[in-house]
Amino acid sequence: MMVIRRFEEEAARNYAKGKIGGFLHLYIGQEAIAVAAAEVLENRDYVFQTYRDHGTALARGMSANAAMAELFGKDTGCSRGLGGSMHFFDVERNFLGGWGIVGGHLALAAGTAFKSKYMGEDRVTACFFGDGSTNIGGFHEAMSLAGLWKLPVVFICENNQYAMGTPLERTSPLKDLSIKGEGYGMVGDRFEGHDVEVVQKHVAEAVDRARTGGGPTFVEILTYRFRGHSMSDPAKYRSRTELEQKKQQDPIVVVRERLLGLDVDENTLDDIDLEVDEEIDAAVRFADESAPARQDVMMSTVLAPETDS
């Protein structure tokens, strides 16, 4: 969680410095979800995320170097500088993207789950998206098919309360989104996302259900992003009081307090923080010093080679 937090803070700093361009959506405040899910999932399982994808990719095991270099638009980046912040990929870890169109990747996740079922493979797909995705057609069609065919997929809605700048009560007649699962014949679950152990327990149930032939689950996790929607968003649509209140439930503070309560030495935790600082500083240096993205890679990857089909 600290790696994600520090990575995102450093990304914001380098965005301000002009080292990172385009859109940058930070995961700060939501870290417990990515980390808990990564703990539950196997490497063979498929993972999809929206454009707010750094945390999920890092939790999945992507190196901070490859992630930061991608933000810097470098050839050493996880997508060789062709994807950027919103399009992280790491096929070795079955992290299948970083997708930029709201709701557009849910059907893809149903597709990899379809493949698992078609081939009789013991592989689950986890698909992350926000509360803002639950109104668009892509969400409903993917849920329809996944429910109909009982595909081994877990739909994880990270409900951070805002679809960009619009609060949930102005985008949905429902307060409880998890009941949407019922409409597609799947189990729904809903819980707070600031305690990594709670998230892990609930996601594990859903993943087990998918893995043992019980079909898809719609999981709604209540969370909060401490920053704006993207770097260009000062988040004026919410009050300081609300933000400060939510920061009381910072998933990192929660886990730190729990560990201290379990008699873990404070110095040990501080050492971890220092280690993480060094890792992220090194990632920034690596990204800075890496060679730029290459034109030949850009041109040669428009289409796949037609060999060994």
Place this chain on the structure above:
Amino acid sequence: MRELRYREALREAMLEEMERDERIFLMGEEVGHYQGAYKVSEGLLDKFGERRVIDTPIAEAGFAGVGIGAAMAGLRPIIEFMTWNFSFVAFDQIISNAAKVHQMSAGAIQVPIVFRGPNGAAKQVASQHSHSSAPFYTHIPGLYVIQPSTPRDAKGLLKSAIRSNNPIIFLEGETLYGVKGEVPDEGVEELIPIGQSRLARPGTDCTIVTWGRPYYTVLAAAEKLGAEGIECEVIDPRTLRPLDTALMVQSVKKTNRCVVVHEHWPYGGPGAEIVDRLQREAFDYLDAPLERVTGLDVPMPYALNLEDQVLPTEERVIDAVKRVSYAK
């Protein structure tokens, strides 16, 4: 050679490829139990079962996306759109996902998928069901676009499309399904390469480039023009992206004039692309401005007399050929 209908040629292509490779499956509305809205998939459910011939709800964006995801994970889906008009609700899946992920992932993820189904005007199905869809898709880098005119090309190109490692837009002719034509005998495998034009009729006086439904209009017009002493050379690009202009340029260097005939609207699209390329690649050989005969720039009307005016006619083809030939 034997004679097959266009729909039978397509069916054979799918059947042969599905027998060859278990990763291939067919998914779409009414493809299974109903035997295909246009009967292209007739018999495939009986042959391959529900695992590989999959009926879907009416949810194009959903099942197009499922196909793309399955392809990303290593399967080789054939996704049937009942007609290409319905592909527009799946447009985002094709453009933002299928066409992009290979490059976005720096080549790590391939999408070997075929989207196929009937395209273009049928008869009096009006505005929303008569789109000639090639221009929407030829615009997109990361896609191949194929539009076969004959049963032989339909079979040979569909087989190649299914074996491709890239997303393919395969535009069949809604009015061509019943057309008969020569196809190689059973047991003779023919894979027609993607991206190769074909000489459909040799001639010396004027080049005509055409594909899809107007292909047959042009061949009939060429016969009439031949009787008047104007011998047209007809070239069918077959694949619209990538576009093979070599044969067209070679022909224009001989005839010094060219008419491009297509069903799609005149604004942009492969028709305009062909004209652009020919004026650059054969500029010094042209004796007349390049002409196009296109679908008229209007939404398709219902009334038959109006629909007949919108689609390219033999008369408009003949007029255009005569104009570029400075003949009366």
